[in-house]
Amino acid sequence: MSIGVIGAGKWGSALAFALSEKNNVLITSRTPRDLDNFVTLNEILECEYLIITVPAQQVAAWLEENFVFKNQKILVASKGIEAKTGRFLNEIYEKYVPNENIAFLSGPSFASEVMQSLPTALVVNSHNKGLAEELSALFPSFIKTYTSDDVIGAEVSGAYKNVIAIAAGICNGLKLGNNAAAALISRGLVEMQRFGLSYGAKEESFIGLSGAGDLFLTASSRMSRNFRVGLGLAKGQTQEEILVALGEVAEGIGTTYALHDISVKHDLYLPIAREVYLMLEGKNPNESLKDLLTN
Ligand SMILES: NC(=O)C1=CN([C@@H]2O[C@H](COP(=O)(O)OP(=O)(O)OC[C@H]3O[C@@H](n4cnc5c(N)ncnc54)[C@H](O)[C@@H]3O)[C@@H](O)[C@H]2O)C=CC1
Numbered sequence: 158m159s160i161g162v163i164g165a166g167k168w169g170s171a172l173a174f175a176l177s178e179k180n181n182v183l184i185t186s187r188t189p190r191d192l193d194n195f196v197t198l199n200e201i202l203e204c205e206y207l208i209i210t211v212p213a214q215q216v217a218a219w220l221e222e223n224f225v226f227k228n229q230k231i232l233v234a235s236k237g238i239e240a241k242t243g244r245f246l247n248e249i250y251e252k253y254v255p256n257e258n259i260a261f262l263s264g265p266s267f268a269s270e271v272m273q274s275l276p277t278a279l280v281v282n283s284h285n286k287g288l289a290e291e292l293s294a295l296f297p298s299f300i301k302t303y304t305s306d307d308v309i310g311a312e313v314s315g316a317y318k319n320v321i322a323i324a325a326g327i328c329n330g331l332k333l334g335n336n337a338a339a340a341l342i343s344r345g346l347v348e349m350q351r352f353g354l355s356y357g358a359k360e361e362s363f364i365g366l367s368g369a370g371d372l373f374l375t376a377s378s379r380m381s382r383n384f385r386v387g388l389g390l391a392k393g394q395t396q397e398e399i400l401v402a403l404g405e406v407a408e409g410i411g412t413t414y415a416l417h418d419i420s421v422k423h424d425l426y427l428p429i430a431r432e433v434y435l436m437l438e439g440k441n442p443n444e445s446l447k448d449l450l451t452n
């Protein structure tokens with residue numbers, strides 16, 4: 158099997174490592190890396206399977222400038238909503254890849270634990286059941302895979318949980334306690350489910366790995382970059398300072414801006430996402446958390 162991974166950041170590298178248990182895996186990224194299996198993008202585009210980890214805010218430009226569809230079977234492994242337009246990843250990809258050739262990966266999965274071959278469970282989501290099963294079979298024994306046809310449920314879950322993780326990081330940074338964290342996370346789950354259902358997502362996705370699973374992981378651990386964004390906001394750092402210290406992608410920021418625009422446009426009630434947006438724009442985190450957690 159030839160699999161090409163696009164993006165040699167944390168997640169691309171971890172997926173390349175995991176998938177190499179059963180397959181021949183090549184990897185590429187914008188900046189050349191000194192890796193045995195590193196090749197050019199042109200070579201990657203010849204692979205039968207592509208795993209794409211280009212972050213949500215960059216993917217539209219990346220596809221326009223670099224992508225050539227050659228009937229590859231594609232697994233999108235990024236999580237986020239485009240801030241500029243409010244588009245979900247499946248809407249961005251639909252201009253370049255037919256529906257039957259594309260799937261979306263979801264579920265709780267810190268790259269660093271995948272890199273250590275620790276047990277992980279993921280969901281491959283596609284409108285093409287056969288493709289979801291084919292892609293699932295590529296994963297190694299330490300990754301248990303499930304399939305689903307709820308693409309929008311997976312996408313909303315994967316993107317929205319990052320926003321709730323920012324809120325949970327703020328709650329932790331402000332030392333508001335475990336009761337407050339549990340309240341925020343469970344209200345967050347309700348909020349993201351309500352949002353997803355309005356887009357036609359399936360209820361079950363939110364109580365499974367894609368929703369609750371990924372939310373619990375990300376919103377309760379300092380290993381999450383989005384949680385660490387929240388810790389930084391609680392300390393009074395600016396977005397810029399936080400991102401410089403992080404040195405990696407935190408998709409929750411762009412997704413918060415996307416959710417804000419969507420909620421204004423469609424008059425949706427998204428209280429946690431709204432407060433995260435206001436804090437990113439400078440509102441005092443103590444005020445925001447008080448507004449969220451008290452009567
Ligand atoms: N790290 C993790 O544990 C997980 C990450 N993800 C998702 O995977 C995606 C990538 O995350 P990471 O690899 O962790 O981030 P990272 O910060 O480690 O790496 C980002 C990657 O994106 C590439 N990239 C950035 N801007 C680009 C552009 N303009 N054009 C082309 N490539 C560009 C970089 O070269 C790099 O390979 C994100 O959507 C993230 O939410 C999903 C599950 C787990």
Ligand SMILES: O=C(CO)COP(=O)(O)O
Nearest residue numbers: 264265266267381382383
């Ligand atoms: O999506 C993830 C785990 O499933 C990674 O979360 P962070 O991007 O917040 O580190």
